Structure formats: structure tokens, C-alpha cells
Amino acid sequence: MNRSTIIIVVALVAATLLVYGQVRAYDFINFDDNVYVPGNPHVSGGLTRAGVAWAFSTVDYFYWQPLTWLSHMLDCQLFGLRAGWHHLTNVLLHIANSLLVFFVFRRMTGAHWRSAMVAGLFALHPLRVESVAWIAERKDVLSCFWFLVALWAYVRYAERPTDGRYRWVLAAMLMGLMAKPMLVTVPLLFLLVDYWPLGRVAFAEKLPMLFLAAVASVLTAIGTKRMGAMEWAAGIPFGLRVSNALVAYVRYIGKTLWPGKLAIFYPYPAWISAWKVAGAVLLLGSITAAALWAGRRHRYFATGWLWFVVGLVPTIGIVQVGKQSMADRFAYIPLIGLFAAVVWGAELLLKDHRKAAAALAAMVLAACGVRSWEQTRTWRDSETVFGHALEVTGENSVAEHHVGRALVSRGLTDAALPHFAEAVRLDPRDFLPHFDYGSALLEKGDADRAMAEFEEAVRCRPTFGDAYLGIGQTLVMAGKTGEALAPTKKALELGLTPEKTRGASALLAKISQGPGARGRGPGDR
Numbered sequence: 440m441n442r443s444t445i446i447i448v449v450a451l452v453a454a455t456l457l458v459y460g461q462v463r464a465y466d467f468i469n470f471d472d473n474v475y476v477p478g479n480p481h482v483s484g485g486l487t488r489a490g491v492a493w494a495f496s497t498v499d500y501f502y503w504q505p506l507t508w509l510s511h512m513l514d515c516q517l518f519g520l521r522a523g524w525h526h527l528t529n530v531l532l533h534i535a536n537s538l539l540v541f542f543v544f545r546r547m548t549g550a551h552w553r554s555a556m557v558a559g560l561f562a563l564h565p566l567r568v569e570s571v572a573w574i575a576e577r578k579d580v581l582s583c584f585w586f587l588v589a590l591w592a593y594v595r596y597a598e599r600p601t602d603g604r605y606r607w608v609l610a611a612m613l614m615g616l617m618a619k620p621m622l623v624t625v626p627l628l629f630l631l632v633d634y635w636p637l638g639r640v641a642f643a644e645k646l647p648m649l650f651l652a653a654v655a656s657v658l659t660a661i662g663t664k665r666m667g668a669m670e671w672a673a674g675i676p677f678g679l680r681v682s683n684a685l686v687a688y689v690r691y692i693g694k695t696l697w698p699g700k701l702a703i704f705y706p707y708p709a710w711i712s713a714w715k716v717a718g719a720v721l722l723l724g725s726i727t728a729a730a731l732w733a734g735r736r737h738r739y740f741a742t743g744w745l746w747f748v749v750g751l752v753p754t755i756g757i758v759q760v761g762k763q764s765m766a767d768r769f770a771y772i773p774l775i776g777l778f779a780a781v782v783w784g785a786e787l788l789l790k791d792h793r794k795a796a797a798a799l800a801a802m803v804l805a806a807c808g809v810r811s812w813e814q815t816r817t818w819r820d821s822e823t824v825f826g827h828a829l830e831v832t833g834e835n836s837v838a839e840h841h842v843g844r845a846l847v848s849r850g851l852t853d854a855a856l857p858h859f860a861e862a863v864r865l866d867p868r869d870f871l872p873h874f875d876y877g878s879a880l881l882e883k884g885d886a887d888r889a890m891a892e893f894e895e896a897v898r899c900r901p902t903f904g905d906a907y908l909g910i911g912q913t914l915v916m917a918g919k920t921g922e923a924l925a926p927t928k929k930a931l932e933l934g935l936t937p938e939k940t941r942g943a944s945a946l947l948a949k950i951s952q953g954p955g956a957r958g959r960g961p962g963d964r
Contacts, residue, residue, distance in 0.1 A: 447555045452538075458811045458812045462526035463526060466820045476514075481497075481508070482511045491509065503617070503620070507617075529571050536561070541554050541555055547632070556800050563804055566701070567771065567811065571815075572815050576768050582618035585618060594637070597633075597637050621769075623652035625652065631742045631746050631749070631776075634738055675707070679708075683711060686716065691765065702838075703827075705766065706763075706836065726744060730744035739784070740780050740783075743783070746779070748773075750772050750775075751770070822845040836862045836863075839858045839859070852882055856876075863876055870899035873893070874896040877891075886913050886917045893913060904929070904930040911930065921950070931947075
């Protein structure tokens with residue numbers, strides 16, 4: 440490596456560590472982290488033969504993502520459940536991705552400093568924070584790593600096509616899909632790269648990639664159905680989904696240009712005004728037309744813009760999975776294209792003003808670094824990250840729920856109750872806030888209100904065993920021991936965590952010793 444390359448590499452590593460190194464003192468959060476690592480016995484036990492078999496055979500937790508599971512298992516094997524080390528693994532992967540962006544773009548384009556600027560934006564832009572600071576988003580940084588490896592292999596294949604080099608492309612793509620299925624867009628992204636900067640036309644070679652993408656899509660559909668991730672979205676009219684998708688594209692652009700009010704969760708709107716949709720259509724249509732027109736002479740405009748548009752398609756919400764209207768993490772790979780278009784476009788405008796261009800680049804990267812450092816501070820623990828979400832998004836049932844859970848974990852049940860109450864008010868269809876609200880009320884001895892919340896949780900999700908266990912516990916507290924038998928047995932039939940299974944077994948033993956053990960309960964009707 441020459442001197443300037445060494446300087447760029449050292450600067451990228453140092454700046455990324457400076458911004459994100461603070462996560463070494465952060466904790467797991469109670470949203471996904473808990474079920475991905477500390478609360479998942481397959482993962483928390485480290486690398487075991489049974490765990491590896493589970494990683495490759497399960498499509499639970501939304502995706503078939505064996506590589507992500509193995510990476511979490513390896514962290515547990517090496518570091519136990521010390522969350523700071525799990526965070527640092529994400530940081531190291533993000534550093535590797537930033538360096539790969541630099542080297543891949545330099546190899547594709549031959550542009551040294553422009554490639555460095557794209558890598559700097561990728562490393563330091565505040566929209567990266569969620570993917571890096573959230574342990575459960577290991578799948579994001581890991582899949583991007585393999586995407587960039589696949590892109591590097593594809594560039595080498597385009598330079599000298601051979602079967603051996605093509606197999607490396609497919610192998611890297613498969614690894615990425617095994618981390619997160621968002622890489623289903625790879626065939627289309629590689630077609631865009633063919634247009635610019637590679638300057639080639641090749642369609643047939645994308646067919647094996649399309650096959651891998653199709654298999655990943657099927658597995659994802661199975662996983663999301665099992666997790667019930669699309670049940671909430673089933674009631675959203677198709678027109679509202681399209682409207683939200685159009686507006687979300689504009690919001691991503693806005694947060695790229697001015698990354699303020701970033702949050703772990705953006706609530707889905709109940710409705711979107713027609714003028715917002717019309718404005719989004721006009722803006723997106725204008726940008727697309729301008730990018731395609733400019734792309735006749737400067738192809739990077741077309742490739743960069745369409746990279747952004749296509750990259751977001753799997754998560755833009757036409758097929759809605761989850762309750763979010765958008766998410767910062769979804770832009771992790773798509774923004775690479777937008778960054779490239781902006782950087783190459785800026786070079787076109789400022790090519791005769793090198794010093795001004797360098798000063799502007801330094802200012803932009805410094806601003807991104809400072810803003811990312813500030814945003815990373817909000818990820819310290821569950822209470823801070825969801826408290827921040829409440830500050831910047833307003834009414835937010837998911838944030839209210841998880842602030843409540845964080846307060847309960849600290850023994851502040853009284854403080855948690857209003858947050859749970861607000862969560863169920865804002866989204867009465869979500870079974871989890873009802874259950875946690877009922878559990879908190881039961882802890883405070885309010886059996887009547889607890890029973891109402893547990894029964895509502897069962898109504899929202901009839902297969903949720905924890906809620907049946909809550910009903911059984913509430914009946915025992917109310918002195919209706921015999922009636923508690925049926926719901927407690929139902930809870931065990933539906934499945935519980937090992938800890939709750941022990942609790943349910945203990946409750947059954949208590950019921951069997953009490954009067955009226957053969958009574959009928961809610962589960963008998």
C-alpha cells in the first residue's frame with residue numbers, strides 16, 4: 440500500500456473506533472437482543488453441536504440466518520454474556536465493511552480519493568448507528584460484509600471471467616443470504632454495477648444469483664409467518680402501504696441529508712395525507728428522471744440512485760413485516776449507492792476547486808462523526824434508547840412498552856405502569872404489552888385488572904402460552920385454585936421458556952395440593 444492508502448485506512452479505523460468505541464460499556468437491550476442472545480439457550484451456550492444444528496435448521500426469528508446465529512454463538516463462546524464484547528464485534532465488522540467499501544470502489548473506478556470519501560460517509564453517517572450499536576443487528580453488518588466480498592469477487596470475475604471466479608461470487612452471496620436475506624437484491628445491484636462503473640452487459644450470469652435469492656425469499660416468508668410478523672400488517676390497506684413506502688423513500692433521503700430525530704422505532708401512521716403522497720411521487724419521479732437523464736453522460740447518477748431505490752425494495756413495506764414505518768438499519772447497504780452518486784457528482788462540480796472540495800469533505804465527515812457519536816450515546820441501555828425514541832417520535836406504543844419493561848427490570852414497577860397503559864391504549868392489538876401490563880399489575884396485587892390484561896393478550900394471540908400462565912397465577916392469587924388448573928396446563932401445552940416451564944410446574948404442584956383442583960377454568964371453555 441502506498442502512503443495515501445495507509446493514511447486513509449488508519450483514518451477510517453481510528454474515526455470509526457472513536458465514534459463507536461463507547462459501546463463497549465453498553466448493555467443488551469430488551470428489544471430483540473434478549474431473544475437473540477441472553478434469552479436464547481441455543482446461542483448463550485456458545486458453539487455446540489446441537490446449537491450449530493439448530494442454527495441451520497431453524498427459520499424462527501423471522502429469517503433463515505445460520506451465519507448470524509453462529510457469530511452470536513462464537514461471541515458467547517469467547518466472551519460469555521458480557522455485552523460490551525458483543526457490541527465491539529459489531530464495531531469491528533463495521534470497520535471491515537468501511538474498508539471494503541473503499542477498496543472495492545477504488546478497484547471498480549480507479550478513483551482513489553472519491554472512493555475514500557464514499558467509505559468515510561459509509562463509516563460515519565448517523566444512519567449507520569442503529570446497525571452498529573444494536574447487537575441484534577449483527578445480521579446487518581455481517582450480511583453487508585459478505586455483500587461487499589461478493590462485489591469484490593464479482594469485479595474480479597468481470598475483469599477475467601472464469602468458472603472458478605464466478606463460484607466465489609455465488610459463495611459470498613450465499614454467505615450473505617445466510618446472515619440476512621436482504622441480499623435478495625444482489626442480482627439487480629450487480630446489473631447496475633455492470634452499467635457503471637464496469638461498463639458491461641451480462642444478464643444470463645445473474646440467473647444462479649436469482650435462484651439463490653428466490654430460495655432465501657421462500658425461507659423468509661416461512662419464518663415471518665411462523666413468527667406472526669405479518670399478522671399486524673394484515674389489517675393495513677394496500678393503498679396505505681404504498682403511500683407509506685413512497686413517503687418513506689423521501690424520509691430516508693431527508694434523514695440522509697439532515698440526520699435528526701433518529702429513533703430505534705418509527706411508528707406506522709394511521710393515515711397519510713394525499714398531499715404528502717403526491718409530493719413524494721413528484722419528488723421521487725423528478726429525481727429518477729434527472730438521474731436517468733444525467734446518466735446518459737455520467738452513469739454514476741443512474742447507478743447510484745437506482746442502487747438506493749432497489750436496495751430498499753425488500754424492506755420498504757409493500758409487503759409489510761413488523762410494525763415500523765421505516766428503520767435506519769434498512770438503509771445500511773442502499774445508501775452506499777446514494778453516497779457514490781453524491782460524491783462523484785460533487786467531484787464534477789468542484790473538479791477545478793480541489794482545496795475547497797477537500798475542506799468541504801472534511802467538514803461533512805466531521806459533522807457526521809459528531810452526530811453519530813451523539814446518537815450512539817442514546818443506545819446505552821433499553822431505557823435510554825426507547826426514552827429517546829419517545830422524545831423524538833411522540834406517540835409510540837413500542838417505545839412505551841419497552842421503557843416500561845426496562846423500568847420493571849430495575850424494580851420500578853409503579854413507574855412502569857403508566858407506560859404499559861399507554862402502550863395498550865396506542866396499540867390494543869399487540870398481545871405483548873397486554874401481557875407485560877398484566878404481569879406488572881399482578882405484581883402489585885391488582886388481580887382483577889391483571890386478569891383483564893391476560894385475557895386480552897390471549898384474545899390477541901391465542902397461542903401465547905405465557906398469557907395462559909398469567910391467568911393461572913392470577914386465579915391462584917384470587918383464591919380460585921381449582922380454576923387455575925386448565926390455563927396452566929394450556930400454557931405448558933403451548934410452550935414456555937425453561938424458566939417459565941419450571942414456574943408452571945411449581946404452580947401445578949401447588950394447585951394439586953389445594954381445594955377444588957378439578958375445577959373448570961378459562962381453558963376448558
